[in-house]
Amino acid sequence: MEPEEFSIDGQNYVWAINGKKSLMSRSYTTLLQNKKPDKIKVPSFWVVTRNNGNLLFILRKTEEDETAHEGYIRTAAEIYDMKFQWFEPLADNYRELLWVNQKEYIKPAYKWFTWEEIKEAACEKRPPASYASYMPGDWKRASGGADGFLLVMIDRLPYWADAVGQLPFAVGIYRFKRNLEKVIRIGMEYATGLPGPVDTSNEYDNFFILRGALFAKKMYSFKVEISGLLVPTEDVTEIITDISARELGNPITSGELANYGFWNK
Structure with missing residues (x-):
């Protein structure tokens, strides 16, 4: 060498x-x-x-x-x-x-991506259960994701693969729950990909879940209509506003941490 x-x-x-x-x-x-x-x-x-x-x-x-x-x-x-x-x-x-x-x-030390590719993966709609460990939505292990690599390179900057893997999870769960706090708390409960001790650490996993949830909150809004008298049901229309993929690369600010860092509360 x-x-x-x-x-x-x-x-x-x-x-x-x-x-x-x-x-x-x-x-x-x-x-x-x-x-x-x-x-x-x-x-x-x-x-x-x-x-x-x-x-x-x-x-x-x-x-x-x-x-x-x-x-x-x-x-x-x-x-x-x-x-x-x-x-x-x-x-x-x-x-x-x-x-x-x-x-x-x-x-060869990295699996290489652009933020556009990460956004595309994050916005692929999946059932919530698919984000569990070893399921198709487990991005850090999926062949279309990090594929078992420890490190990924995104637009010429390195990241731990398991950090980036929180982004598809957070976006997907937000579209299902339509509530940012619920996304964070579910992420804390399923920190290992399976139910376990609640993760109240101030470590990067929770930060990347918040990154993904904030991105999803900007990109997806919902129109909810109630139909039915005896058995009311929700009719939900998802409204998409295109957001730059580069926002996924922005670290959490002190204001965002103060407002949404529920693991510190």
């Missing part, structure tokens, strides 16, 4: 695999009369790789990371187990995304 060069906070680095993984700081010779040594910055970021050592992306460390974790190289699977995420700044375990490898050789 060719060495991979990148720049973080004005410092140039080279990532190389020569029998072992190594990160080198690009340095320069100084004049002989220069008696003051140059300062060398210790990397304050996570180097995230594939199992084979190929460089995927770089995340900024927090102060807590510096004391709680040794080293700075982790595989994507290890970062996932640490529950780090870089796409919802207000959710727990957020780490700033500093750099993404866009080279051709890294493509």
Whole structure:
């Protein structure tokens, strides 16, 4: 593999695999009369790789990371187990995304999508039960979805596949329940894809359910008419307003979290 060069906070680095993984700081010779040594910055970021050592992306460390974790190289699977995420700044375990490898050789590490494709999948109407684990609507496992990949790339930014998989669920349940709060609470109850302990964590799963529900609320409205005297029935007409797919890529704002973050209430 060719060495991979990148720049973080004005410092140039080279990532190389020569029998072992190594990160080198690009340095320069100084004049002989220069008696003051140059300062060398210790990397304050996570180097995230594939199992084979190929460089995927770089995340900024927090102060807590510096004391709680040794080293700075982790595989994507290890970062996932640490529950780090870089796409919802207000959710727990957020780490700033500093750099993404866009080279051709890294493509097999991801299942690739555009936000238009995610929107198309989210707007496919399904019965609520189909979103359960291993059912056709289980996007992170479905062949038309993440297909078992840990990571997906959407418009050149990486995401955990299970985060994006919450979007079709949230949109589908909103169209069935027609109520944003109910979507969030059902998502909290079925956090694993099956009934279980209610998820009251401030982690990215709940944030992506809220993303999907907010998108659906803008896109779908409903006209409800009651018919029948002895046995009243609802006649529901769904009204669709086309919304840009890129809205699915917008992180949750502090106002949205305050209004709809029912897991924090």
